[in-house]
Amino acid sequence: MKLRFLSLFVLFGVFLAVFVGRASSADDSLAEATRQIATEITVNGKAYADLRELTSIGHRLSGSEGAAKAIEWAKRKMESYGFDRVILQPVMVPHWTRGDVERATVTSTPQPISLKLTALGNSVGTPKGGVEAGVVEVQGLDEVQKLGEAVRGKIVFYNRPMDPTRKSTFKAYGKAVDQRTGGASAAAKHDAVAVLVRSMTTLPDEDCPHTGMLSYEKGVAMIPAAALSTHSANELSALLKSNPKLTVRLELSAAQHPLVSSFNVIGELTGRDLPQEYVVVGGHLDSWDLATGAHDDGTGVVQSIEVLRTLKALGMRPRRTVRVVLFMAEEFGAFGAKEYASQAKAKGEKHLAALESDSGGFAPEGFTVEGNEQAVAAVKHWAPYLAPLHAGSIEKGGSGADVGPLVEQGAVAIGYIPDSTHYFDFHHSARDRIEAVDKKELHAGAAAMAVLTYLLAEKGL
Numbered sequence: 001m002k003l004r005f006l007s008l009f010v011l012f013g014v015f016l017a018v019f020v021g022r023a024s025s026a027d028d029s030l031a032e033a034t035r036q037i038a039t040e041i042t043v044n045g046k047a048y049a050d051l052r053e054l055t056s057i058g059h060r061l062s063g064s065e066g067a068a069k070a071i072e073w074a075k076r077k078m079e080s081y082g083f084d085r086v087i088l089q090p091v092m093v094p095h096w097t098r099g100d101v102e103r104a105t106v107t108s109t110p111q112p113i114s115l116k117l118t119a120l121g122n123s124v125g126t127p128k129g130g131v132e133a134g135v136v137e138v139q140g141l142d143e144v145q146k147l148g149e150a151v152r153g154k155i156v157f158y159n160r161p162m163d164p165t166r167k168s169t170f171k172a173y174g175k176a177v178d179q180r181t182g183g184a185s186a187a188a189k190h191d192a193v194a195v196l197v198r199s200m201t202t203l204p205d206e207d208c209p210h211t212g213m214l215s216y217e218k219g220v221a222m223i224p225a226a227a228l229s230t231h232s233a234n235e236l237s238a239l240l241k242s243n244p245k246l247t248v249r250l251e252l253s254a255a256q257h258p259l260v261s262s263f264n265v266i267g268e269l270t271g272r273d274l275p276q277e278y279v280v281v282g283g284h285l286d287s288w289d290l291a292t293g294a295h296d297d298g299t300g301v302v303q304s305i306e307v308l309r310t311l312k313a314l315g316m317r318p319r320r321t322v323r324v325v326l327f328m329a330e331e332f333g334a335f336g337a338k339e340y341a342s343q344a345k346a347k348g349e350k351h352l353a354a355l356e357s358d359s360g361g362f363a364p365e366g367f368t369v370e371g372n373e374q375a376v377a378a379v380k381h382w383a384p385y386l387a388p389l390h391a392g393s394i395e396k397g398g399s400g401a402d403v404g405p406l407v408e409q410g411a412v413a414i415g416y417i418p419d420s421t422h423y424f425d426f427h428h429s430a431r432d433r434i435e436a437v438d439k440k441e442l443h444a445g446a447a448a449m450a451v452l453t454y455l456l457a458e459k460g461l
Contacts, residue, residue: 037311047299047306078324088266093261098119104196119225120184139159177200197228268322272318279355282327283327296427337402337405356415376395376396
């Protein structure tokens with residue numbers, strides 16, 4: 001993997017070989033500009049240093065003190081880089097706390113057995129003393145529906161793993177995550193008392209639980225829900241096979257609170273010819289509270305800032321305004337994204353494109369485009385400038401939760417795609433710390449994002 005990231009001199013040579021050799025078919029000025037962008041980030045990139053500062057704040061859970069500190073940090077950082085404008089955009093966001101009690105104990109064995117777990121985001125807590133009940137293991141929501149009355153008074157245990165055979169771990173995640181997001185309400189409809197869910201990770205037998213948000217359906221009882229580590233899920237499943245009547249006591253002190261005031265953080269580099277047309281690059285500033293949100297989404301935050309820092313440092317001012325947006329409360333329902341899109345619509349702002357980084361800070365592979373074939377083809381036009389950075393794969397696909405709401409306003413939404421092999425080793429867990437991020441990979445991704453952003457803002461689609 002390290003060999004993918006060339007030294008400055010080799011990188012420089014690759015760009016010369018690719019672009020100078022293409023002079024008859026490519027714009028020399030664009031080739032030179034993109035070479036300068038890549039070189040600036042390779043030599044003088046600040047993203048990793050910025051990530052160290054950001055993660056030193058601690059977690060940035062929506063509505064928390066850490067989130068407030070991160071907002072101030074982002075504002076100061078953008079101002080220190082000399083962005084033309086730095087704006088705090090108010091938004092009301094959810095506030096949920098985990099509390100200090102998270103326990104699950106198998107109580108029907110000769111000696112109690114503790115299971116490793118963590119509450120799912122948005123979960124209600126258990127009554128004082130917890131809930132104790134038999135356990136029904138299922139593989140999905142459909143099975144709960146079929147069991148019906150059989151889950152009444154029970155703890156439903158969702159134990160469908162992410163598919164390890166899928167090359168794209170995000171597709172494996174998408175095929176498994178419904179049990180986390182919708183499992184509690186599906187079980188509550190049949191009077192289950194609580195839910196345990198196998199952690200969404202590609203690691204088959206680790207003792208580190210992975211959290212994530214659940215969504216309660218309106219009009220359905222809200223029951224407590226927690227994620228088991230894959231090791232504890234395997235253990236519980238084995239125990240159930242030997243004793244289907246075993247019981248578990250679950251104790252959670254999680255609590256929901258009223259919405260609180262927060263902010264999106266926005267920085268701009270004003271376009272020289274078309275200042276009222278915008279190209280957005282962004283990530284989400286909030287993170288889960290089990291670690292410091294390095295890959296999710298600290299890397300996206302600092303890569304997005306790095307795009308504008310690089311253009312500013314090089315004295316490049318594209319035709320269109322480039323805007324970095326750090327969205328708040330993505331993990332709790334994309335509240336910041338919805339507010340940004342709402343205000344953009346109310347102001348009549350024209351967004352040409354919006355690029356999101358929320359897939360980790362690993363080695364770049366390319367981008368996905370949310371739009372019709374014409375939009376995909378327009379972005380693919382820039383693939384030759386991205387190929388030297390190992391980011392030339394441009395495919396039709398999703399963009400991201402934060403830029404997606406801009407699609408209905410005419411923007412072409414784009415997702416940055418790095419290598420996803422190990423992303424779910426860290427995702428939403430206590431392992432998501434800066435030690436999991438490689439500086440060269442992080443900066444390579446920032447370079448790819450900066451090159452594409454510049455091309456979109458300068459030449460359009």
